[in-house]
Amino acid sequence: MSRHPFRDVAIIAAFNTPQARVLEGHTAFSITLDAARGVLAEAAVEVTEVDAVFSKHAPELIHALGIGPVWNSNSKSGIAGVLQAASLVATGLAQTVLLADGEAGIYTERSATAPWTRPSNEFVAPFGLYTAAEFGLIARRHMDRYGTLPEQLAEVAATIRNNGHVNPDAIYxxxxxxxxxxVLASRMIAEPFHLLDCAMTSEGGCAVLITTAERAAELPGTPVYILGGGLDTLGPAYRHAPVWDLTGRGSDIPNGYVGRRAARKAFAMAGLRPADVDVCELYDPFSFEIIRQFEAFEFCGDGEGGDFVMGGRIAPEGxxxxxxxxxxxxxxxGGGMVQLSQRVARGVHQLQKQCRSRQIADARVVLCSNGGAGALxxxxxLLGSERP
Incomplete structure (x- = not known):
């Protein structure tokens, strides 16, 4: 490439609403609106500057904020939304894009798995193929093939939970x-996952604001740049058994390493290698997913992820x-799309030196991920502090 496709694009702010197991008095839309207003205030950007909105509540946000007519997209937030919004800015179709989502009042059946992970499907529901079992199938295959140990999964879970333990904004x-x-002493949920290997459920909102690099230079916040990215999908999440060996379009990359193609595209666009990454804001629905992602993204070889995460390598000082x-x-x-945006938001905060805890002092390049092989x-x- 003679010119980086996102050279003229910047993320200027990211914002999290309060997070809680239950946000009394809130609906999914009301907490989304709080997130949208919060990120605009964080960036010191007038609401009238927004000319595109990405959210499952996009039409409602446009009306509530009084900013129409603007570009409306109800496509998902998270990394997919960030890359699509950045493309709008890069091509001149928009100048300031608001991405916001929230979830509240949706998860009320506390005895069941979260609703966004159990769509009504006659080939899944009768057999109890709930989220932990789906991701457990992937982990078990890896353990059988490569000898990955429960102690290695537990190292991941303990590390992440200790990061939350010292975070004043964390629910836990x-x-x-x-x-x-x-972790190993907690009760078994779906072999090989113990309770502390698994994600929780909660409520909250998150928003990100993307604009031109020129406009970002005029604003008080520190701009964060998109160095590269990629999206890999093999099918609808939580509707089909997540077979490790599933492939498509002639690819030799199995579902067990879904994301490898996306990572290669991201690193190639950025002109970087895994060794250049300073912080890994990895999506963590279950502990094994971190081990899998390090292998899929080629930080280490296939089957080497269990050993790779040991010895303090993934700790805050590692x-x-x-x-x-x-x-x-x-x-x-926080359900649905909110959780996908959280990794991006924390990557932005790391590069802006605004993390309330576990700030990595010299962070210049952050890798953020979404999803997992259990969700196909x-x-x-890749986010960076230097303009590409």
Whole structure:
């Protein structure tokens, strides 16, 4: 490439509403609106500057904020939304894009798995193929093939939960500290996952604001740049058994390593390698997913992820600190699209030196991910402090 496609694009702010197991008095839309207003205030951008909105509540936000007519997209937020919104700005179709989503009042059947992970499907529901079982199938296959150990999964879970333990904004703040032995001692949910290997469920909102690099230079916040990205999807999440060996379009990359193509595209666009990454804001629905992602993204070889995460490498002071806010296991798991945006928001905060805890001092490049092999998709974006 003679010119980076996102050179003229910047993320100027990211904002999280309060997160809680239950947000009394809120609906999914009301907490989304709070997130939208919060990110605009954070960026010191007038609402009238927004000319595109990405959200499952996009039409409602446009009306409530009084900003229409503008570009409306009800496509998902998270990394997919960020890359699509950045493309609008890069091509001149929009100048300031608001991405916001929230969830509240949706998860009311506390005895059941979260509703966004159990669509009505006659080939799934009768057999109890709930989320932990789906991701457990992937983990079990890897353990059988490569000898990955429960202690290695527990190392991941303890690390992420300890990040949340010290985060004043995390729902599970102060619950630790945790050791790998604590994880292994928690009750079994779906083999090989113990309770502390699994994400929680909660409510909250998140928003990101993307604009031109020229406009970002005029604003008080520190701009963050999109260095590269990619999206990999093999099918609808939580409707089909997540077979490790599933492939498509002639690819030799199995679902077990979904996201490898996306990561390769992201690194090629950025002109970087995995060794250049300072922080890994990895999506953490279950502990094994971190091990899988390190292999899929080629930080290490196939089957080497279990050993790779040991010895302090993924700790805040390690070579590749992971999921610094406590992630889905400890910070928040706000359902639907909210959780996908959280990784991007924390990557932005790391590069802006605004993390309330676990700020990585010299962070210049952050890798953010969404999804997992249990859900048949994985998305990747590389964020940086220097304009590409």
């Amino acid at each position: 703040r102060g619950r630790g500290p945790f050791t790998p032995a604590d 070579e590749f600190p992971i999921t610094t806010d406590g992630g889905l296991m400890s910070y928040s798991h 998709f994985t998305d990747v974006v």
